[in-house]
Amino acid sequence: MVDLHTHTRCSDGALTPAELVELAARKGLSAVAITDHDTVDGNAEAVAAGQNASIAVVPGVEISTQWAGVTFHLLGLGLDRTTPLVEERFRFLADSRRERTPRMLQKLRGLGIEVELEAVIREAGGGVVGRPHLARVLVRTGAARSVQDAFDRFLGRGKAAYVDKARLSPADACAVIHEAGGAVILAHPGLVEQDRPGLLPALLDHLLPLGLDGLEAYYSRHSPAQSRRYRRLAGERGLIVTGGSDFNDGRDGGPDLGSGLGDLRVPDGCYRALTALLAGRDG
Numbered sequence: 001m002v003d004l005h006t007h008t009r010c011s012d013g014a015l016t017p018a019e020l021v022e023l024a025a026r027k028g029l030s031a032v033a034i035t036d037h038d039t040v041d042g043n044a045e046a047v048a049a050g051q052n053a054s055i056a057v058v059p060g061v062e063i064s065t066q067w068a069g070v071t072f073h074l075l076g077l078g079l080d081r082t083t084p085l086v087e088e089r090f091r092f093l094a095d096s097r098r099e100r101t102p103r104m105l106q107k108l109r110g111l112g113i114e115v116e117l118e119a120v121i122r123e124a125g126g127g128v129v130g131r132p133h134l135a136r137v138l139v140r141t142g143a144a145r146s147v148q149d150a151f152d153r154f155l156g157r158g159k160a161a162y163v164d165k166a167r168l169s170p171a172d173a174c175a176v177i178h179e180a181g182g183a184v185i186l187a188h189p190g191l192v193e194q195d196r197p198g199l200l201p202a203l204l205d206h207l208l209p210l211g212l213d214g215l216e217a218y219y220s221r222h223s224p225a226q227s228r229r230y231r232r233l234a235g236e237r238g239l240i241v242t243g244g245s246d247f248n249d250g251r252d253g254g255p256d257l258g259s260g261l262g263d264l265r266v267p268d269g270c271y272r273a274l275t276a277l278l279a280g281r282d283g
């Protein structure tokens, strides 16, 4: 079994990259991908940790982008090189996230809720600062009852303290992943369908000429019927199939590493298809 979608504390996960790789090895996974939001900062540590463990580590990223008014995520899997363009694009993403938090704090202040930027940065533990960190600070200071409550009332899309972030276009996201040597995978298509029923086939056909390589058919919150359907959609378009848990910290009923919400099983064949695709491109 493999897990090709996980988060470390470089974005909104709880474990260091090395801890995550060690946990994946203890769970008996044969491969794990690190796919932090908008950053590749955890990859080097994870790859180094993989060399001392009996597990293949896939350096990756998860980039948030938008099409037809719907936000969706692209995974970059197998990012094994950097160039000035790659560095510039990831710096842009980090900067836009950094600017977003002070603007959300300003909106909260307008609602009579004071949060120190320092507290949010501390909560992120040196990683990329995101809404989950701000939500946890709101819970700790008593302004929200739970992380979910913080999103429902303040931080969710369109809520009182929400600030949209600057994003890469789908074309730019695909280009930067390819330039970094990776494969472009559309993450959790089930969430796309939830946001906009019926959009998925058109989205896939829009992304194909931009360089889409695969579809994350296996996912914690996909039903067996959904997973089958996504594998069929992938097959019809010559896309590889991948899968992952979207593990963050395993708390609050969130997905666990490898097994997701309990019954996730991502076959080794997904990892083999990915490495075959990337090897074919290099050769």
Ligand SMILES: [Zn+2]
Residues within 6 Å of the ligand: 005, 006, 007, 035, 062, 246
């Ligand atoms: Zn994710």
